[in-house]
Amino acid sequence: MVKSSDTGGVKPMTIIGRLVRERERLAGMTDDERALRAQYLKDQILSPNEPRNVPELTRELRNPIKRFYRYPLDNFQKMIEPKVGVDAAFHIRYFTGKILLGIFAVYCVTYYLKYNPNDWTRKGGFSIITSRPVVLPGDTNYPKLSDKSKPEHYASRGFENNTLNL
Template sequence: MVAGGASDTGGVKPMSIAGRMVRERERLIGMTPEERAWRKQWLKDQELHHGPRKVPALELELNNPIKRIYRAPLDAVCKALTPALGFQRAYTVRYWTGKALIALTGIYSLAYYFKYNQNDWTRKGGWRVISSRKACVPGDEGFPRLSDRSAPSDYAARGFKESVI
């Protein structure tokens, strides 16, 4: 049943378009030349086209105008590559190029955010990046190095001492 109570056939009882020739026994009884031609055409009609088929009217129906606008650049690349690579390879290039651009945009966005939105003494929000002090092991120059911070005001300064204010 389809939503809303309507039937799949629109209220008409379904029927087979294959006729009586769908059964092998009926065909073995004997077929007229007209039935033989009809059966041949019916079998030919059952063959499916192999490979993707692009129907422009269907593309317009399935893709709204906004989607068509943002897909246009990569569709143009795919259209330009199709004669040289074939449709399947050109579409694969188009698909992975889009995914790579999205990933690159994400990486650049994160890098920008971490660079310009750090948590320092001027703001409350942002990511606080804390680096560990360098390791000092026996045998290193200045071995018993305790801390780089000399005064208690150096702790939790969050860049205040380096500011130009």
């Protein structure tokens, strides 16, 4: 049994040969090598109708879920292609999607931080702790403590603001 491979069982070989490096070409080339090099360079030129866009192949290779979430931006790209060109439309589509995902992520994090605080009523949640300002001797408010510095506020997690009748 043959293991699967990237080359389908055929030994990989380069079609460029040793002439890929400029120093090798300058060291001297035979007439056969010159002909092979010329053919190689000629083969690198694409025809005017390449790359080919085959919609059926694209549809076959993309699963339905991927086609579903790509549908809005694909239509947006098709709409702006005549105005800005194929490459610019692709780049606009790409960065529009990334920017929208970034905005969505910021909104999700903001929502979580706003509506899931870490307080005394629950075990989880997000806690944002700020440092006290530095007060040194000689400052105008040196001995003054902030309102949240009282001993009863230490580790209360907002219990002093409860609305329960205890």
